[in-house]
Amino acid sequence: MTQPEGAAGTRESATGAIYDLGYQRYDGPRLGRRAAVATLFWASLRAAYALKRSGRAKIVPWGLAALLMAPAGVSVAVAALVPGAPQPFTYDDYLWNTQILLAIFVAAQAPELVSSDQRNRVLSLYFSHALERSDYALAKLGALAAAIFGLTLAPMLVLFIGRVLLAADVVDAFGNELEHLPKVILTPLIYAIPLAALSLAIAAYTPRRAYATGAIIAVFIVTAAIGGILGEAITTGPLGDLSQLLNPMVPIDGTRNWLVGESIPDSPVSETGFPLYLFGLEWLAIALIGTAVVLWRYRRVAA
Amino acid sequence: MPLIEAKALTKRYGAHVTALDGLTLDVEPGIIGLVGANGAGKSTFIKILLGLLGPTSGAASVMGLDVTRQGPQIRQFVGYLPEHDCLPPDLSATDFVSHMGRMSGLPATAARERTAEVLRHVGLYEERYRPIGGYSTGMKQRVKLAQALVHDPKLLLLDEPTNGLDPSGRDEMLALVKRTGTEFGIATVVASHLLGEIERVCTFLLAIDNGKLLRAAPIASFTERTGTLGVEVEDGADALAARLSAHGLDARVEGRTVLVDAPDERPYDLVRDAIDELALSLVRLEHRRHRLEDLFRAEAPQ
Numbered sequence: 001m002t003q004p005e006g007a008a009g010t011r012e013s014a015t016g017a018i019y020d021l022g023y024q025r026y027d028g029p030r031l032g033r034r035a036a037v038a039t040l041f042w043a044s045l046r047a048a049y050a051l052k053r054s055g056r057a058k059i060v061p062w063g064l065a066a067l068l069m070a071p072a073g074v075s076v077a078v079a080a081l082v083p084g085a086p087q088p089f090t091y092d093d094y095l096w097n098t099q100i101l102l103a104i105f106v107a108a109q110a111p112e113l114v115s116s117d118q119r120n121r122v123l124s125l126y127f128s129h130a131l132e133r134s135d136y137a138l139a140k141l142g143a144l145a146a147a148i149f150g151l152t153l154a155p156m157l158v159l160f161i162g163r164v165l166l167a168a169d170v171v172d173a174f175g176n177e178l179e180h181l182p183k184v185i186l187t188p189l190i191y192a193i194p195l196a197a198l199s200l201a202i203a204a205y206t207p208r209r210a211y212a213t214g215a216i217i218a219v220f221i222v223t224a225a226i227g228g229i230l231g232e233a234i235t236t237g238p239l240g241d242l243s244q245l246l247n248p249m250v251p252i253d254g255t256r257n258w259l260v261g262e263s264i265p266d267s268p269v270s271e272t273g274f275p276l277y278l279f280g281l282e283w284l285a286i287a288l289i290g291t292a293v294v295l296w297r298y299r300r301v302a303a
Numbered sequence: 304m305p306l307i308e309a310k311a312l313t314k315r316y317g318a319h320v321t322a323l324d325g326l327t328l329d330v331e332p333g334i335i336g337l338v339g340a341n342g343a344g345k346s347t348f349i350k351i352l353l354g355l356l357g358p359t360s361g362a363a364s365v366m367g368l369d370v371t372r373q374g375p376q377i378r379q380f381v382g383y384l385p386e387h388d389c390l391p392p393d394l395s396a397t398d399f400v401s402h403m404g405r406m407s408g409l410p411a412t413a414a415r416e417r418t419a420e421v422l423r424h425v426g427l428y429e430e431r432y433r434p435i436g437g438y439s440t441g442m443k444q445r446v447k448l449a450q451a452l453v454h455d456p457k458l459l460l461l462d463e464p465t466n467g468l469d470p471s472g473r474d475e476m477l478a479l480v481k482r483t484g485t486e487f488g489i490a491t492v493v494a495s496h497l498l499g500e501i502e503r504v505c506t507f508l509l510a511i512d513n514g515k516l517l518r519a520a521p522i523a524s525f526t527e528r529t530g531t532l533g534v535e536v537e538d539g540a541d542a543l544a545a546r547l548s549a550h551g552l553d554a555r556v557e558g559r560t561v562l563v564d565a566p567d568e569r570p571y572d573l574v575r576d577a578i579d580e581l582a583l584s585l586v587r588l589e590h591r592r593h594r595l596e597d598l599f600r601a602e603a604p605q
Contacts, residue, residue: 023420023424024417024420026409026413029410029413030409031408031410032379035405035408036405039402039406052398054393116393117391120391120392122389124385124387125383125389127353128355128383129406130376130408131406303350
């Protein structure tokens, strides 16, 4: 009599008992719009670094991060092996010298954040959740700016930590380097904000990732080339100087120079001789217009 | 408080296209079918309820909240299944549905737990960890339903939920919709151009045509018996009709079917005897019901 029961029990434990819990109601908290925006921000930041994505998707952001860190690492290593050797990089010129890597990063990752939502029409799901269209735009913008900030802060911190730890007197060196800390933190921020606004303003306009990447790269390379050619051809005079302002990296460097640092020898900023606040104004214009364009785009885009 | 209320809701695209034309209606909870031909304004209506589109004029509210001013509050309690594709191919169903749960305001742990429950509810098991890009259409529709359900909405808006599914996929999706609506009491709006589907799952019907409300009523009133008997025979429908007319019945031929007015029991025996005497092969004998199609057919000439 007990055998069927026992057999059933065995079968149950062999396969693991399956209970149909099915659909259940949810009475817990609903955190609303603010939580939705935070979720989108963090998810987009992870996407910018390709975390939890395939290995293939990681190649570009991780490769660029490694390339961006390499000079800082080498610089620290040289200082460790050859005490007193001249420092190849300063806090002022590190990001200026690696700017091409930053341009490639935003060209690759700004479309990653927004193009696929449009192409796969995930956008209509986002817009039918607990947030507004402007929230989506600002969350994406914030995530891209944060991603660029993190990417550029890392090598600056490596330089900073290297200088402190390799000094003869660590405590003393920390005290000395501490005055540079605002520069270490603000320089990446000065790069991150306009780069995010500019690249997202371009990427938001097309669901085709390749087009967006090409357009962003073109903005940086073409404007730099125009500035270079006109600067050479018209060595002096306002036109040659003004053409330097086309390249968005120039006002970024000018603003950095204006607010937190020294000028870089032979850079467009020092060669034009414009008052530094002019670069600050252009920096602000890029950040504001870029943000406005992104907001406007997401107000209008069909979902 | 009505679930959905629309007052003189109008949506125009440009100067010439009017998708909704002074739509006024009042919907109580239930499984509501929203039927109309393609382009009748179903998707436009749903998108206005979600705040995805702004109305040109008029007003609408969901659960007493105004659609143009209180979008985020409404959307927190609404699940939406769009008629088009809306899934990122590189994420797994688990990651995506859980992300969407958090986008609706669920805390992280709750989103994870409910994702597991809801994916089981729609019938996705091991495959839920694989990227959505490799799913069949049927599986994708299930993921779309799961993301609409993950935050336990008070209102589900399903736009053509059986789009692109094969017949068995359709049956399963409709069964899921019906189960979700009846067992769990989630108010559901199912937009479809297929009247047969609406008949199978819905309790209430909204018929719209050219952006106007054609009719709003419980589904039973559309499909009640008509008092007409349909007799389908292999051959000899004409002979059968003639024989029945001779007995004083009102009989007319429609293809292989003879339609007989049957106000009482008497015609049943006469039909049986007539078929027997004429030695016809009887295919089908049924009560004719109103068909939802008749609704549109009758109104079409206007």
